[in-house]
Amino acid sequence: MGRIGRAIVNCIAAGVAVTLLSPGAHAVDLPAQVTVPSFWDPAHRMEKPDLSEVRAVRILVEAENPPFAFVGADGLPTGFSIELARAICVELDVPCTVQTLRWDLLPSGIESDLGDAIIGSLAVSADSRARFDFSNRFLTRPARFVVRNKGPELEMIPEGLAGKRIAVQRGTAHEAYLRAFFPGSVLHTYETADAARTALKNGDVEALFEDGLNASLWLNGSTSENCCRFAGAPFTEARYFGEGLTVAVAPGNDRLREAFDFALARIQQNGTFREIFLRYFPVSFY
Known part of the structure; x- marks a missing residue:
């Protein structure tokens, strides 16, 4: 079983529930002439934040936005953002849920305490910075x-x-x-x-x-x-x-924001991000 397969199994064991509710980058060249972006300094080692008091992390993802999120042949949600969320949960080693919502409901999802974080669907702007804090970016749209x-x-x-x-x-x-x-x-x-x-x-x-x-x-x-x-x-x-895709959290939630930065750096360094990227973007846009 590959790392992604183990990741999904580990997430399920940790309590992942998937529900359907309707700075500068440098590039890493792969042997197959496919370019995968990296926004992390490989020489920089980040410390994992203490999450011992965190009972669970609830991640919200935009529904029906292929290839980021869509319903797979088995009737379950899948896609780049879904798999990225699961890989983050494995690195954080905490129980997680990954829930899909319509795009227009995502911002209120955090503010109404439906979730703790939003992956990728909020543009980083002056208006959104007034409502959320953001992790380092994991993808841009050049x-x-x-x-x-x-x-x-x-x-x-x-x-x-x-x-x-x-x-x-x-x-x-x-x-x-x-x-x-x-x-x-x-x-x-x-x-x-x-x-x-x-x-x-x-x-x-x-x-x-x-x-x-x-x-x-x-x-x-x-x-x-x-x-x-x-x-x-x-x-x-x-x-x-735009400034790229990030993870949004509630303002002042520095511990969770730092935890996402740690997990994103880890999956970049250990090759998981590359594996997910190539699955959904075989023709690289970098």
């Missing part, structure tokens, strides 16, 4: 350029894309970024991300600029028809693309 496999080689910098046609979804941060930093490119804006991808696949544009995570799911799916690939480096400017 923007990426996508090009056709049979297209010409392009340098994904403003000079290299001067005069080139770039597809982007209208009204997004990605459009704003291109207008600010790629003024020499010819933008073709589309109402939906799918329409922008179709334009690239059909050869109407030379490149597509969008959320890297969503692009990776498209590239790995059947609708792309293996037409395209990532090109250039990820764009991670927080002003445009």
Whole structure:
């Protein structure tokens, strides 16, 4: 049995109940040419906080947000966030519950004492910082350029894309970024991300600029028809693309926040994070 399999067994033994209620990063290159992000200094050893007085940790996760959370073939919730929560519980060695909620109910889940933490679904902003404290990030959503496999080689910098046609979804941060930093490119804006991808696949544009995570799911799916690939480096400017995914806890709950930081660092160091990441993102968006 692999580490993830042991983790799930250990979580169940520890009392995990799954219910359906409706700073800078560096990259780790793997032998299979897949890049997994890391936001932890491997030389830094964190001390595990004392959780002896903690009876249980109740983790809330957004429901029906694949690949982060969805109902599996066995009728049980699964996904990146679910497995990450279970792996955290194993490292903390405390009883845990992992419960899914609709996105709009998540913030009140902590404030109404339904749960102790939210994994990944709250954007870190001035407003959310007034309501919650956040762990270190475990994932970001960089923007990426996508090009056709049979297209010409392009340098994904403003000079290299001067005069080139770039597809982007209208009204997004990605459009704003291109207008600010790629003024020499010819933008073709589309109402939906799918329409922008179709334009690239059909050869109407030379490149597509969008959320890297969503692009990776498209590239790995059947609708792309293996037409395209990532090109250039990820764009991670927080002003445009957010500060990344974290664990949110109630304000002032430093012990629990530090416990999540410890567990996230541990699963990064021991390879569990890589195993979970590759299961759900085989086409890395980094």
